[in-house]
Amino acid sequence: MANAREILDRMKSIQDTMKITNAMYMISSSKLKKAKASLDETEPYFYSMQMAIGRILRHVPDMKSEFFNQRPEIKPEDRKVGYIVVTADKGLAGSYNHNIFKDVEECLKNNSHAKLFVVGEMGRHYFEKKGLEIAHQFHYTAQNPSVSRARNITEKILEEYLNKELDEVVIIYTKMLNGVQTETETRHLLPLEKEHFNKNVPVGVQMEQLAMVPSAEALMENIIPIYIQGFVYGALVESYASEHNLRMLAMQSATDSASAMLNDLSIQYNRVRQAAITQEITEVVSGAKAQKRKKKR
Incomplete structure (x- = not known):
């Protein structure tokens, strides 16, 4: 048993x-x-962008745009997929980073033409350790998500997509379900699907009149990048919030465990102290008896 000092x-x-x-x-x-x-x-602003896309598509459902081009001529096994992976800059956040890495590795198993676009130092260290090539590392902290940073990510992704260096874009991040629960989300960003924006309008219902200047196609080319930027920004912020939510839970659990350890050590310390005091009393009594026997002699 450890002594009281230890x-x-x-x-x-x-x-x-x-x-x-x-x-x-x-x-x-x-x-x-x-x-x-x-x-x-x-x-609200980015939801308005989503609604605006839906309104344009209701009026021009047959619109041609590279953002909606599914590129059916490319076989599934030959499609180049870019994965935007949002991780943290540090650990101590429960299973936050582990869940992201698990989902990314699952996606990479099914795609031999994948390119990784990583946010966060934990992601960079992990993929480098695994020997996986990172196409682009966004060299800024994941701890301060901003619209400007979301714009930088979006511009890089759209550049490669429009140049046909990528056929699809997927973002993997952590989503908050409520104040306690989070889950890893894998969301398909590009190409967009018109069905996602179209809401069925009942027959006979008059639609609003729109004047699209200079054209519906030109409007769509300007609105869609803003919409994607908004989604990327939302993913960054949700990941940031989820990270700190899980870190709060982890730190609370650590504090509770430490409190329980202190309670056990306090009991152990009292027992050691009691044993030491008992030992001291025994030694004093034994000494007193020895002195008494010595005097009688």
Whole structure:
């Protein structure tokens, strides 16, 4: 059994760790609130872009656009797919990064022409360690998602897609289901599907009149990049919020475990102290008896 000094040292170490986990919990809580507020402020604008695409398609359903081109002439096994992978810059967030890597590896099994576009240092380290080639690493922190950064990612992806260096674009990120649950989401970004935007209008219902200047095609060419940018931004923010949500849960679990360890060590310390005191009393009594026998002689 450890002595009292060793137990006290362990208790001090655990208490110091608890201070760190509590601080990380509070920091993640603050960042989570900020991320949710940011998403709530920007979502309406990008939803409006989605609605605008749907309105244009209702009036011009046969529109030709490279963004909707499914490229059926390319066989499935020959299609070049770009994966935007959103990871964190650090760990201590439960299964956040592990779940992303698991889904990415599952996707790569089914595609021999995949290209990785990685956000976050954890993703870069993981794929480099696995020997997987990264087509592009976005060299900025995943801890500060912004519309500007989403625009940079979108421009890079659209450039390769329109130049036919990519046939499809998929984004893999973490989505918040509620205040506690998250899940990894694999979303197909390009090419877009008209059915996703078209809402069935009942027969006989008069549609709104639209004046599309200079043309419906020109409007679509300008709106779709903004829509994709909005989706990428939403994915970055949701991933950021999910990371801190899972980190809060992980830090709370660590704090609870540390508290339980402190309780066990406290009991152990009291037992050691009691044994030491009992030993001291026994030694004093034994010494007193020995002195008494010595005097009688």
